[in-house]
Amino acid sequence: MQKRRLALIFYLALLFLPIYWMINMSLRTNADIMANFSLIPTDITFENYLKILTDPSWYSGYINSIIYVGINTTISLLTALPAAYAFSRYSFIGDKHVFFWLLTNRMAPAAVFLLPFFQLYSTFGLIDTHIAVALSHCLFNVPLAVWILEGFMSGVPREIDETAFIDGYSFPRFFIRVFIPLIRAGIGVTAFFCFMFSWVELLLARTLTTTAAKPIAATMTRTVSATGLDWGLLAAAGVLTIVPGALVIYFVRNHLAKGFALGRV
Amino acid sequence: MNKWQDNRAWFLILPVFIIVAFSAVIPLMTVVNYSVQDIFGPGERFFVGVEWFREVLQDQRLHDALFRQLTFSMLVLLIEMPLGVGIALTMPKKGWASSATLVLIALPLLIPWNVIGTIWLIFARPDIGLFGAFINGLGYSFDYTATPMNAWGTVMLMEVWHWTPLVALLAYAGLRSIPEAYYQAAKIDGASSWSIFKYIQLPKMRGVLTIALLLRFMDSFLIYAEPFVLTGGGPGNSTTFLSIYLVKLAVGQFDLGPAAAFSLVYFLIVLLFCWLFYNALQAAGAEDN
Numbered sequence: 001m002q003k004r005r006l007a008l009i010f011y012l013a014l015l016f017l018p019i020y021w022m023i024n025m026s027l028r029t030n031a032d033i034m035a036n037f038s039l040i041p042t043d044i045t046f047e048n049y050l051k052i053l054t055d056p057s058w059y060s061g062y063i064n065s066i067i068y069v070g071i072n073t074t075i076s077l078l079t080a081l082p083a084a085y086a087f088s089r090y091s092f093i094g095d096k097h098v099f100f101w102l103l104t105n106r107m108a109p110a111a112v113f114l115l116p117f118f119q120l121y122s123t124f125g126l127i128d129t130h131i132a133v134a135l136s137h138c139l140f141n142v143p144l145a146v147w148i149l150e151g152f153m154s155g156v157p158r159e160i161d162e163t164a165f166i167d168g169y170s171f172p173r174f175f176i177r178v179f180i181p182l183i184r185a186g187i188g189v190t191a192f193f194c195f196m197f198s199w200v201e202l203l204l205a206r207t208l209t210t211t212a213a214k215p216i217a218a219t220m221t222r223t224v225s226a227t228g229l230d231w232g233l234l235a236a237a238g239v240l241t242i243v244p245g246a247l248v249i250y251f252v253r254n255h256l257a258k259g260f261a262l263g264r265v
Numbered sequence: 266m267n268k269w270q271d272n273r274a275w276f277l278i279l280p281v282f283i284i285v286a287f288s289a290v291i292p293l294m295t296v297v298n299y300s301v302q303d304i305f306g307p308g309e310r311f312f313v314g315v316e317w318f319r320e321v322l323q324d325q326r327l328h329d330a331l332f333r334q335l336t337f338s339m340l341v342l343l344i345e346m347p348l349g350v351g352i353a354l355t356m357p358k359k360g361w362a363s364s365a366t367l368v369l370i371a372l373p374l375l376i377p378w379n380v381i382g383t384i385w386l387i388f389a390r391p392d393i394g395l396f397g398a399f400i401n402g403l404g405y406s407f408d409y410t411a412t413p414m415n416a417w418g419t420v421m422l423m424e425v426w427h428w429t430p431l432v433a434l435l436a437y438a439g440l441r442s443i444p445e446a447y448y449q450a451a452k453i454d455g456a457s458s459w460s461i462f463k464y465i466q467l468p469k470m471r472g473v474l475t476i477a478l479l480l481r482f483m484d485s486f487l488i489y490a491e492p493f494v495l496t497g498g499g500p501g502n503s504t505t506f507l508s509i510y511l512v513k514l515a516v517g518q519f520d521l522g523p524a525a526a527f528s529l530v531y532f533l534i535v536l537l538f539c540w541l542f543y544n545a546l547q548a549a550g551a552e553d554n
Contacts, residue, residue, distance in 0.1 A: 008355040012369055018388040018426065019372070021395045025387055033393055079284055082277040090274035098278065105289045107535045109487045111511045112528035115299070115521065116292030139288040142281055200377040202490045203512075217377040217490075235387060238380045245375025253364045 019242070025235035033231050048236035058237070061216030064130065065199065066244060068213065071134035073194040076141040077187065084149035085175070089158065099150075102143040110203045113139065118207055132208045133215070137198045144197065145190050152186025153179075188255025195248055216241055299525035317526035327527065329502065330510040331534070337506065338485045341424050345481060348425070349432025350470070354462075356437050367437075370430045382494025385423045389495075409496065413503030420492045420504050427491070428481060435477040439470035475546045479539055486535055507531055 025033055026048055027041040036042075052058040086092070087099055117136055118127070126132040160182070164174045180187070206218040220237050303313045321327060352370070357363045376384070391397035391408050400407040409419040443465060451461050489508035492498065498505035498513075505513075511531060515524035 004355040008352065008366070011352055011355075012366070015370070015373065015426070015430070017395065018384045021388045022384050025393075037393065037398060039395075075284070079280040083281040086274040086277035089268055090271050090277075091268040092270070092272045092274045095274075098282065102281070102285060104536060104539075105285055107483045107532075107539055108289065108293075109508060109511070109528070109531055109535065111487075111489065111508045111515070112296060112532055113289075113292045114512070115515060115524070116295035117288075119295060120291060135284075136288060138284050142285055146281060196375050199375065202377060202379050217379050220379065220383065231387060231393065234383055238376075238383050241380045242372070242376050246372060249368045249371050249375060253368050 022235045022238050025231055026239045028232055030230055030232050048232045049240070051233060052236055052240060058216075058219060061214055061219035062240065062244075064209070064213050065205075065215040065217070068130040068133040068137070068205070068215070069195055069198045071130060072137045072141060072198045073191055075134060075138055076145045076194045077191060080142055080145035080149055080190070081180070081187075082175075084146050084153055085179070087146065087150045088153035089161065099146075102146055106140050106143045106147075108139070110140075110201070114203065114207050117204060121208055127208060128210045128212045128214075130213045133205045133213060134198075136204045136208060137201060140201075141194045141197055145194055148190045148193060149183070149186055152183045152189075156182050185255050188252050192248065192252050192255075196245070199245060296525045296528050299521050300529055301522075303522055313522065317522045318530070321523055321526045321530060326502070326510065330505055330507050333503075333505070334486060334507045337421070337424075337488075338482060340421065341428075341485045342478065342481055344421075344425050345429045345432050346474070346478065349429050349477065350436045350474070352429065352433040353436035353440055354466075356433070358441070367434070370433055373427050373430055374434075376427075378490035379494045381423065381427050382491040385419060385491075386495055389419050411500060413500055416496050416500060416504050420495060423491055423495065424485060424488070428484070432477045432481060435473045436470055439473035440466060443469045471546070475543070478546070479542060482538060482542060483535060486538070 024039075024041050027044045027046070029043070029045055029047065032043060087095060113136075121127050121132045121136070126135075156179070160178070161174070164178050169178065200217075202215070202217045205215045209215065209218065216237070220234065220241070300317055301312060301314060303316075356366050356370075373381070388394045389397045389409055391401050397407055397409070407415055409415045447465050447469075448461070451465060456464075487508055488506055489512070492504045492506060493509055496504050498509045511524060511527055514520055514527060
């Protein structure tokens with residue numbers, strides 16, 4: 001048992017080394033980074049962070065990302081909940097085919113859809129809007145959400161639905177009052193996955209936006225090529241990009257543990 | 266579980282169906298349309314049949330990229346699956362320690378993919394990066410921007426670092442679904458921890474491991490941002506995986522026709538492999554039961 005604990009701690013330490021190194025870099029000036037190799041930052045400076053938090057071309061990237069990720073997670077959950085219920089409870093014409101077809105969209109290379117997406121959203125005048133990115137991310141998030149939720153819902157015995165209907169619950173009332181609270185943990189895990197995949201996607205988000213809705217990830221790539229190698233600034237931007245993710249995990253940690261305890265993901 | 270037979274359930278899946286059709290079927294039709302035409306400009310198009318497909322299938326650079334991609338994905342799966350399962354076995358089962366471990370392990374998954382590339386760009390630099398400097402300190406001359414082998418090693422390590430947590434989380438979910446009674450029965454029978462693993466834990470994890478394997482295969486096969494940020498596909502073409510080559514072709518040279526044909530071939534390869542994996546795993550499951 002003790003050996004296992006040690007192995008886990010060792011792994012977690014290795015997991016954190018690269019992130020630690022980025023935090024280290026972000027607290028130093030560029031000249032210091034290039035001149036001295038040190039394991040612990042000595043002359044700590046916050047100027048990299050200050051620059052990002054005061055320059056609108058930087059911080060608006062974070063706001064844009066958060067907006068479209070939020071929209072995407074909401075759309076994915078709202079549409080996937082009834083669909084997952086249908087797949088888990090009913091058999092109907094074409095159910096297996098549609099289910100598998102949904103999954104194949106998760107396998108489509110995003111690069112394949114770059115140009116058609118650009119054309120499609122241009123036609124509707126949606127280029128450079130948050131909704132365009134949010135919708136395009138539905139391509140892989142909606143199938144994933146259906147997939148995960150279906151697993152959780154199939155874990156709930158069908159007798160619960162039957163009892164509720166006998167008790168005179170209408171379908172919407174049953175769904176919202178009885179069923180959703182039952183699979184709360186599953187919804188938490190699903191939202192977590194949707195957030196994660198939308199937050200980290202770059203290719204589509206970058207192609208569909210120019211300025212007004214540009215995600216932070218794209219801001220970073222352009223900075224790399226434009227100003228050459230401002231390591232400190234780049235590292236600080238990277239650290240700030242991790243923060244929302246870390247917050248989300250922190251808030252869903254109990255749901256996450258419970259969801260995983262249910263054992264169907 | 267037997268289900269209610271009711272075709273009205275279609276109404277429940279209609280929103281999902283519409284949204285996915287809008288974001289998948291229409292673009293896919295556009296791609297098919299491009300792949301059989303030569304496009305000079307708006308309104309100037311010629312039907313060329315399977316010309317682009319023939320060109321793409323004979324493209325040596327595509328063959329190289331495909332070979333590189335397959336080697337990469339297989340190696341990554343071979344490392345990540347056992348490692349992830351191993352980590353899941355060491356994770357604490359309850360209490361604050363289990364939430365804390367979950368949170369810590371999930372963190373790399375929530376970092377945007379190009380930031381992962383950026384982290385490793387910094388971390389593996391031989392002059393200012395901890396990892397690069399450490400390897401050089403051991404007496405091995407390491408520079409991922411100069412030697413293909415080093416670039417490959419760095420991309421592999423980055424991928425394993427980034428995605429093993431996903432396998433670990435899923436495997437952990439599978440382990441948590443095993444009732445305590447199974448372990449008690451095994452204890453009474455005097456089973457060794459290896460046979461507990463082989464006869465109880467592994468079969469119970471198969472469902473989630475199938476998902477993990479498929480997800481990991483797809484995502485490693487579609488990898489783009491991380492190697493692109495790290496090396497831009499270089500040095501030479503050594504880390505030009507399929508996505509990078511495709512984007513170069515489509516966005517870089519604006520060769521829409523060949524790029525579209527390439528996209529379709531790419532998509533079909535992913536589908537084929539997923540289907541093979543899925544069936545192989547299903548068959549293995551059927552044998553056990």
